[in-house]
Amino acid sequence: MPDYIAAVDIGxxxxxxxxxxxxxxxxxxxxxxxxxxxxxxxxxxLIVNQIHAGxxxxxxENNIPKSALKAIAAGAPGITNTDTGVVIVTSYxxxxxxxxxxxxxxxxxxxxxxxxxxxxxxALGEAWAGAGQSSPDFVFLAIGTGVSAGIIxxxxxxxxxxxxxxxxxxxxxxxLPDTPAPRGKPGALEASLGGEGLKALWxxxxxxxxxxxxxxxxxxxxxxxxxxxxxxxxxPLAQSLLAHAAKMLASTIYNISLxxxxxxxxxxxxxxxxPALIDxxxxxxxxWGTRVQPRLxxxxxxxxxxxxxxxxxxxxxxxxx
Amino acid sequence: MPDYIAAVDIGxxxxxxxxxxxxxxxxxxxxxxxxxxxxxxxxxxLIVNQIHAGxxxxxxENNIPKSALKAIAAGAPGITNTDTGVVIVTSYxxxxxxxxxxxxxxxxxxxxxxxxxxxxxxALGEAWAGAGQSSPDFVFLAIGTGVSAGIIxxxxxxxxxxxxxxxxxxxxxxxLPDTPAPRGKPGALEASLGGEGLKALWxxxxxxxxxxxxxxxxxxxxxxxxxxxxxxxxxPLAQSLLAHAAKMLASTIYNISLxxxxxxxxxxxxxxxxPALIDxxxxxxxxWGTRVQPRLxxxxxxxxxxxxxxxxxxxxxxxxx
Numbered sequence: 001m002p003d004y005i006a007a008v009d010i011g012x013x014x015x016x017x018x019x020x021x022x023x024x025x026x027x028x029x030x031x032x033x034x035x036x037x038x039x040x041x042x043x044x045x046l047i048v049n050q051i052h053a054g055x056x057x058x059x060x061e062n063n064i065p066k067s068a069l070k071a072i073a074a075g076a077p078g079i080t081n082t083d084t085g086v087v088i089v090t091s092y093x094x095x096x097x098x099x100x101x102x103x104x105x106x107x108x109x110x111x112x113x114x115x116x117x118x119x120x121x122x123a124l125g126e127a128w129a130g131a132g133q134s135s136p137d138f139v140f141l142a143i144g145t146g147v148s149a150g151i152i153x154x155x156x157x158x159x160x161x162x163x164x165x166x167x168x169x170x171x172x173x174x175x176l177p178d179t180p181a182p183r184g185k186p187g188a189l190e191a192s193l194g195g196e197g198l199k200a201l202w203x204x205x206x207x208x209x210x211x212x213x214x215x216x217x218x219x220x221x222x223x224x225x226x227x228x229x230x231x232x233x234x235x236p237l238a239q240s241l242l243a244h245a246a247k248m249l250a251s252t253i254y255n256i257s258l259x260x261x262x263x264x265x266x267x268x269x270x271x272x273x274x275p276a277l278i279d280x281x282x283x284x285x286x287x288w289g290t291r292v293q294p295r296l297x298x299x300x301x302x303x304x305x306x307x308x309x310x311x312x313x314x315x316x317x318x319x320x321x
Numbered sequence: 322m323p324d325y326i327a328a329v330d331i332g333x334x335x336x337x338x339x340x341x342x343x344x345x346x347x348x349x350x351x352x353x354x355x356x357x358x359x360x361x362x363x364x365x366x367l368i369v370n371q372i373h374a375g376x377x378x379x380x381x382e383n384n385i386p387k388s389a390l391k392a393i394a395a396g397a398p399g400i401t402n403t404d405t406g407v408v409i410v411t412s413y414x415x416x417x418x419x420x421x422x423x424x425x426x427x428x429x430x431x432x433x434x435x436x437x438x439x440x441x442x443x444a445l446g447e448a449w450a451g452a453g454q455s456s457p458d459f460v461f462l463a464i465g466t467g468v469s470a471g472i473i474x475x476x477x478x479x480x481x482x483x484x485x486x487x488x489x490x491x492x493x494x495x496x497l498p499d500t501p502a503p504r505g506k507p508g509a510l511e512a513s514l515g516g517e518g519l520k521a522l523w524x525x526x527x528x529x530x531x532x533x534x535x536x537x538x539x540x541x542x543x544x545x546x547x548x549x550x551x552x553x554x555x556x557p558l559a560q561s562l563l564a565h566a567a568k569m570l571a572s573t574i575y576n577i578s579l580x581x582x583x584x585x586x587x588x589x590x591x592x593x594x595x596p597a598l599i600d601x602x603x604x605x606x607x608x609w610g611t612r613v614q615p616r617l618x619x620x621x622x623x624x625x626x627x628x629x630x631x632x633x634x635x636x637x638x639x640x641x642x
Contacts, residue, residue: 137482149580151580151581153474153479158474158581159582160581160582160583161458161582161583161584161613162582162584162613163582164582164613165580165581165582166579166580166582167579167582168579168580170575170579171576171579172494172495172572172575172576173493173494173495174493174494174495174496174497174498174499175495175499176495177495178495178496178568178572179609180575180609180610180611182610183610183611247499251493251499254491254493254501255492255493255576255580256580258487258488258489258491258492259470259472259486259487259489259576259577259580259581260472260479260481260486260580261480261481261482261483261484261485261486261487261488262481262482263482263483288500288501289501289503289504290501290504292482292483292485
């Protein structure tokens with residue numbers, strides 16, 4: 001019987017689970033997975049109960065005894081102290097404060113557990129099994145509803161002295177307000193480049209004379225129409241929104257590059273992986289004539305990046321015992 | 322006879338040399354030093370000849386045989402490949418391109434030599450013997466004529482994939498232009514926060530009705546008069562320049578903190594160490610209500626920071642042989 005590990009991705013609305021075999025290469029290691037809704041569930045113990053039920057089902061469905069499960073790791077959508085295993089703070093969707101998630105998991109499963117911020121786990125996942133595999137130094141940018149960075153230096157996650165490295169949604173940039181948004185409010189960059197922010201910007205600029213597209217669209221649907229294709233010409237308002245997003249993203253990458261001088265940015269999240277955004281951002285960076293152009297690559301793991309990062313963490317936990 | 326090492330700080334206008342004894346604690350290790358002018362001298366071989374003559378004098382004056390000198394390290398004011406020992410590019414003051422400085426020093430002294438960027442050496446110096454001694458992670462900000470950062474993570478310099486980490490003079494910030502300055506021109510942050518930039522800003526805003534101070538002042542002289550003291554009330558234009566500089570510096574620190582989450586910033590350079598600037602910047606960061614306030618400390622080594630960094634590098638070089 002081979003050893004198994006479990007990975008958990010706790011999202012604002014979904015709980016995603018994966019069961020993996022430790023002796024297989026990362027990309028082929030996941031043997032079973034499941035997704036359940038967490039809508040309306042905020043209590044940490046209830047979430048852990050849901051994780052326990054889900055993993056138990058996966059084990060049973062695959063005829064794997066509980067004793068073969070050697071470790072579990074979970075990504076949480078908030079700042080997480082990886083030394084103590086405590087989720088310090090999450091966004092309003094979960095509303096967690098100082099949740100001892102690692103202990104809750106260990107008490108539930110009676111195996112070693114580890115927890116980390118989901119964005120940082122996504123970076124770790126891309127480093128281990130994705131677009132960052134061949135680069136010991138890179139920055140993973142997650143651009144979905146939120147905007148955050150996961151920093152890999154010398155092949156290791158840089159977590160920061162209070163585990164808050166990469167919380168770039170508050171970055172100060174030209175054309176954004178010159179003082180940061182107060183705590184608890186989305187940062188100005190997040191409000192300007194995140195999916196919800198782009199959607200709101202689209203709606204505020206929308207008029208029947210400016211565009212033939214509907215008023216209610218996701219950022220990625222808008223980007224889809226910013227370039228001409230066989231069926232449609234480019235939509236001018238969609239073009240303008242794409243140009244805005246590319247400028248925000250290029251400025252973000254430019255500032256991080258000045259500080260860290262990493263050779264690669266891996267772009268993830270539903271907004272971040274859009275090819276039109278990546279191409280427009282790369283073109284802008286080239287036009288700015290920086291001495292060294294970082295490469296921009298889309299995430300190869302997509303929404304699985306966090307799960308792979310959690311698997312990596314669980315594997316380390318299992319092999320340390 | 323103890324072993325000795327030599328440190329060199331190549332500036333735009335001065336050449337500073339130090340001779341140190343390897344078996345003494347860092348802060349007491351320098352036994353002799355000298356400063357000579359490099360005005361009008363740009364040729365790298367002539368600079369190396371000047372270094373050789375200076376170090377030879379220091380050895381002779383202290384009755385130390387050449388054979389006791391075990392290694393030499395130099396800081397250059399430009400992006401420096403520490404693997405090959407080549408200074409890739411310096412500012413216009415020296416105008417160097419691809420100068421094999423390490424080889425030139427080794428050919429001249431016939432001992433192991435090492436070279437690095439002067440700002441990075443200053444960070445290393447503060448980490449070894451200055452304000453960063455007790456913090457494995459911190460950022461050294463050098464704010465003099467130029468603006469640059471030296472990043473220490475896990476007690477090590479983070480140099481970047483093309484040795485350009487910390488070249489933050491081009492950082493994009495609110496109220497600055499929204500595209501970077503072209504290569505070869507000073508970056509917008511440098512032009513707004515560096516000593517020359519502040520001086521130019523002062524002169525552009527100066528009028529007899531706005532201030533009683535002279536039109537021709539250095540940034541630090543202006544800061545001196547931004548706060549009231551026993552002899553003088555605060556000067557309103559000086560106050561406004563200080564507020565501008567503090568806002569630029571706070572924004573810079575804020576963005577770097579978002580990315581790296583380091584607990585400490587050490588401020589160096591003639592502008593950066595000014596207490597009025599540090600106090601105003603710290604107050605602004607507190608007023609922005611960031612979750613974690615980094616500490617701001619002035620450099621304790623001052624203009625010697627680079628020399629101490631070079632000594633550290635020379636010591637490592639000597640002990641590796």
